[in-house]
Amino acid sequence: MAGLAHDTPIPESITLHSQSRVLEIGFADGTRFRIPFELMRVYSPSAEVKGHGPGQEVLQTGKRSVDIVELEPIGNYAVKPVFSDGHDSGIFSWDYLHWLGTRQDELWAEYLRRLNDAGVDRDAPMATAAGHACGGHG
Template identity: 75%
Template sequence: MAGLRTETPAPESIVLHGQSRVLEIGFADGSLFRIPFELMRVHSPSAEVQGHGPGQEVLQTGKREVGVVELEPIGNYGVKPVFTDGHTTGIFTWEYLYFLGSQQAELWQDYERRLKEAGVDRDAPMAAAGGGHVHGHGCSH
């Protein structure tokens, strides 16, 4: 499939489980991952979450109950989830989904460490961004 590195196995199945809030994705190498929507949301590859460069990441909170209402296919290389909190700008390539699935334990530990360092609770509402707005990523500032 286009957009995949040769070492990334091709996806063979993808299922949204709304009740348990996980994306289940199977790859050609036999890997089957159940990626929680919360993990996807807090590690979204969007500029809103990742910022526009190193050190500009925006720590996401209050995403434990986030859902995914739709997965929009993006070419042959990934999907764009529509999250229930209105976030729609992250394009998740097959390679990135494989990374999220295979590195879940480490990513959760890193997320919990970042929360602790920031002195913020995982379920705290998102703080207002620098421009005083709660949603959006404010590229125009």
Template identity: 70%
Template sequence: MAGLEKDTPHPTALTVHTQSRVLEIGFDNGRAFRLPFELLRVYSPSAEVQGHGPGQEVLQTGKREVGIDAVEPVGNYAVLIRFSDGHDTGIYSWELLYRLGDQQESLWLAYLDRLAAAGADRDTPMPAAAGHACGHHH
């Protein structure tokens, strides 16, 4: 049970709303959150987003329209979310999902601040990552 606190609430319901782009999640302590796909995507716990240490985070932009293709269970402590932009390395623990819901407003403001600091906005396309082979669409 490494890393999972006994008091971490467990989700009792998890619904993907593709039209409104929110992941609705209810926990066994009675709280329920509606997490925008965009928030989930920009706070993905994957190394690709978080980098490999503080200050290494890669600012995610242009994710306003991102969709979720699938949510797959990982053991009984997390889910893997497959996003429509091809991002599928984020493993979201119950703890993380709860924290994202609980702190949604401050996390959102922090994200907007980071965008502003970078001179970007929610619709700025992601710069092509250096060193990643990207297929060119014609």
């Protein structure tokens, strides 16, 4: 994911809406998405969230009110949001943001299913992972 493929959707506009907590992104192909900060946070493409391999994903909770306090450009292929909970290790490529936008409904349903399966409420505080040596923030 270090470079752009020939079919990578390129954004023409990116706007953070702090009040409604959504990132609005418009792509050159005409698609436009409003991606909630919470969805971005719980599906962050970081090792802290995804783990270091299949089955090591860390279920994120308590992220309903998370804000993006900064959005750093990463070259010409991605952005790195800094979330209000301190999480800042996810690099969101244009491909990944397009994927999040197109699959929002499916991803929300999957997230709610995982919460239900774990018997955890969406607003529960994050459990601390003792001994997790991945670095990064909560």
